[in-house]
Amino acid sequence: MGDGLRQYVITARREIFEIEVADYPAGSICGGGRYDELIGMFADRQIPAVGLAVGFDRTLEAMETLDLFPKDLANSSTQVLVTIFSEELKQQSLEIASTLRNQKINTEIYLGEIKAKNPLEKQLKYANQKNIPYVLILGPEEAQKNIS
Numbered sequence: 001m002g003d004g005l006r007q008y009v010i011t012a013r014r015e016i017f018e019i020e021v022a023d024y025p026a027g028s029i030c031g032g033g034r035y036d037e038l039i040g041m042f043a044d045r046q047i048p049a050v051g052l053a054v055g056f057d058r059t060l061e062a063m064e065t066l067d068l069f070p071k072d073l074a075n076s077s078t079q080v081l082v083t084i085f086s087e088e089l090k091q092q093s094l095e096i097a098s099t100l101r102n103q104k105i106n107t108e109i110y111l112g113e114i115k116a117k118n119p120l121e122k123q124l125k126y127a128n129q130k131n132i133p134y135v136l137i138l139g140p141e142e143a144q145k146n147i148s
Helices: 003-012 056-065 087-102 121-129 140-144
Strands: 016-020 028-034 050-054 080-082 107-109 134-136
Touching: 028 056, 080 087, 080 121, 087 107, 087 140, 121 134
Parallel strands: 080 107, 080 134
Antiparallel strands: 016 028, 028 050
16 A cells, blocks of 8 residues: 555554455555545545555466466467558458458457567467467558458
């Protein structure tokens, strides 16, 4: 929890809590407490309040550290990754992805950074990491010949 809120809570003698995961050494994944007098610092009246926050990244990190993710989670249900070769071909790639989805084919389109020097490198690695069996590449030659 932020030091500012911790200091406020201790000074106002209110209760705080933190949730930790057994065998996860990095600390709490969730924290909160009562902040009855905090709103009054910004408003003209006192309003009782409670709050909490869950550290999403910390929760994922704890799950990964403790091997709590299901083993088949990494296996993608995506059947086809449609690449985006360049900004000029992006619209055509989106249309192809839409056509495949309309045919009930689980399709994903790559939304990461596209490098001008080697536009397919990250996209092919992405497909490999997610175990996507097919990659559809629409490059300038395919677009010119209307091959898709």
